[in-house]
Amino acid sequence: MPVFILQSIAEALYQITRLDIIHYVHIPVMAVSVNFIGLKALIMVIAFQPLVHLKELLTTLSISNPSIWIILYSIFSSIVIWGITHQHKESLESLSQRLSSLKSQAKELAETSHHLDEDLILSSFYSEEKSLKEELEELMLLSQVATVADNAHIFVYRDGELTCLCSAKDTECNPVDEGIIYEVLLQKKSILIWAEEGEIKNPGYYSGERIKSLIASPVVDDQIPLGVLCVESIRYRAFTEKDQSVVDLIAKEIARSLGRQRMFSQIKLSYKAISMLHEHGSSLSEVIELDEILQKIVESSEALTGGSAVLLWRTNSSYRIYKPDKLIIKEQKVSIKKLKETLLELIRSNKKPLYFSDLAMYKKKALPLNGVNPKSMFVVPLIIEKRVQAMVAVFSSKRDAFNQIQRHLLEVYLYQASESASKAMLHEEIKMMAFTDGLTGLYNHRRFQERLQEELKRADRYTEPVSLILLDIDHFKKVNDTYGHPAGDAVLKKIAEIIRKAVREIDFPARYGGEEFALIILKSTAREAKKIAERLRKKVEQTTVKTDTADINVTLSLGIASYPEDARTREDLIERADQALYRAKQEGRNKTVLYEEL
Numbered sequence: 001m002p003v004f005i006l007q008s009i010a011e012a013l014y015q016i017t018r019l020d021i022i023h024y025v026h027i028p029v030m031a032v033s034v035n036f037i038g039l040k041a042l043i044m045v046i047a048f049q050p051l052v053h054l055k056e057l058l059t060t061l062s063i064s065n066p067s068i069w070i071i072l073y074s075i076f077s078s079i080v081i082w083g084i085t086h087q088h089k090e091s092l093e094s095l096s097q098r099l100s101s102l103k104s105q106a107k108e109l110a111e112t113s114h115h116l117d118e119d120l121i122l123s124s125f126y127s128e129e130k131s132l133k134e135e136l137e138e139l140m141l142l143s144q145v146a147t148v149a150d151n152a153h154i155f156v157y158r159d160g161e162l163t164c165l166c167s168a169k170d171t172e173c174n175p176v177d178e179g180i181i182y183e184v185l186l187q188k189k190s191i192l193i194w195a196e197e198g199e200i201k202n203p204g205y206y207s208g209e210r211i212k213s214l215i216a217s218p219v220v221d222d223q224i225p226l227g228v229l230c231v232e233s234i235r236y237r238a239f240t241e242k243d244q245s246v247v248d249l250i251a252k253e254i255a256r257s258l259g260r261q262r263m264f265s266q267i268k269l270s271y272k273a274i275s276m277l278h279e280h281g282s283s284l285s286e287v288i289e290l291d292e293i294l295q296k297i298v299e300s301s302e303a304l305t306g307g308s309a310v311l312l313w314r315t316n317s318s319y320r321i322y323k324p325d326k327l328i329i330k331e332q333k334v335s336i337k338k339l340k341e342t343l344l345e346l347i348r349s350n351k352k353p354l355y356f357s358d359l360a361m362y363k364k365k366a367l368p369l370n371g372v373n374p375k376s377m378f379v380v381p382l383i384i385e386k387r388v389q390a391m392v393a394v395f396s397s398k399r400d401a402f403n404q405i406q407r408h409l410l411e412v413y414l415y416q417a418s419e420s421a422s423k424a425m426l427h428e429e430i431k432m433m434a435f436t437d438g439l440t441g442l443y444n445h446r447r448f449q450e451r452l453q454e455e456l457k458r459a460d461r462y463t464e465p466v467s468l469i470l471l472d473i474d475h476f477k478k479v480n481d482t483y484g485h486p487a488g489d490a491v492l493k494k495i496a497e498i499i500r501k502a503v504r505e506i507d508f509p510a511r512y513g514g515e516e517f518a519l520i521i522l523k524s525t526a527r528e529a530k531k532i533a534e535r536l537r538k539k540v541e542q543t544t545v546k547t548d549t550a551d552i553n554v555t556l557s558l559g560i561a562s563y564p565e566d567a568r569t570r571e572d573l574i575e576r577a578d579q580a581l582y583r584a585k586q587e588g589r590n591k592t593v594l595y596e597e598l
Contacts, residue, residue, distance in 0.1 A: 179204025
């Protein structure tokens, strides 16, 4: 509405005074004013022009009528000025919205990140907004304009060959296997060439033009060749030495751009690595049980490297295997006895991490696991109290699968993990002191009762049998009375040693009290447990215990009951095994009796 009022006032003044200057002043003002209104209002203003000058148009429709020229001038100027300023207005609005979005995103990242400072956040958004390719395209255009060239190309050295990353013009440019640009890259010196006749032969690339003038400048970052910048022309002697200096300067700027991109990529990678280390390292502090920590180490090792992982934990006489559930091992074993004839023996001896990029180069087996045949492997020892307590092996079906960053990341993590494992070992020792018998080293009565309850619950869940062996040293009171209590203690220690060697690793031996011992035999029926009991009874019968006072021979009586065949509760299982033991003593001792035989 204000534009229409202004138009009407100006035209009224013109009709009164007949001064042409009023038209020349009000028309630009009107053209500028339409910038603040929409497209519909502009159309109405344009349509209003013939009505304003209707009187003059009715007087004469001749081309010499000045009103016609005024109308055309006002319409044309309004459209042009509105179009230009409207485009400018939209551009400003778009930039304003983008700026608001960047501020919002930067603020959100700053609030959620505790590791990135303000400069890194701004660098992140700058890299996002102004990508490397966009920078290089601008530099290619600058090279073309500054040297008055027909085209400019940047070739980047990747995977052993040059690749055209971008050009000033949107044309296809294909490098060949050899040529001038390869010589420039090798010599690290720029070159200016003219073709006296025809075109330049073998520039090192094909662009579809008959090149007669060429400047090629190496892109070098700290003596490392990154690529080549070329400007070309179809004119003879199109470039001078000054042009060559300009191209050399632009090549240096390209090297800085590539360097910034590489540096920013390293920063992002380092930040990601630190975040992963923090995440996985923090999870270790949440648990104190050794088994849980070792399993978490396996899972984190896989996450940090992208490979498969196993951990071998050293026990008294073997290595216990920790692995992810998804890893299938043929003839799967809980532990292994020896590392000989495997590459892990090297790590155990050297106490240092080793990377095997191509396992085909080695005659020895990579891992002591059946069905696992990797092509590359990285092994890190866990050193606790100056000895190799464990080894973590990450492996892959690809050759040279782990880069330097992944290997370093795993080493840093495992150094931290070894501290957690060391604390967990101390925790296990404290628990063992509370759970073990001081004389024999076997678990005590309290721990036996807890473990039996746990195993019965597990057996019920997985529908597996559990057997209990109760054994008693025959005539043990007579040993104490005849040879003294130190001799009796020596006998108890020897029996405990034989028991420990006779049972399987998954079984649970304990001192039940006095001269009685208890063995929880997992995943075994009563008759299967009897085989272990008989082996133990015969071994004790054949053993002579040497003491300071005499050489002593003893025998054992054993009773066996099984869950769920003989009993459904912990109390009933103990009672019925004890009944079988009592029957063995009644029948002359040195005997094994099953409850089901009573």
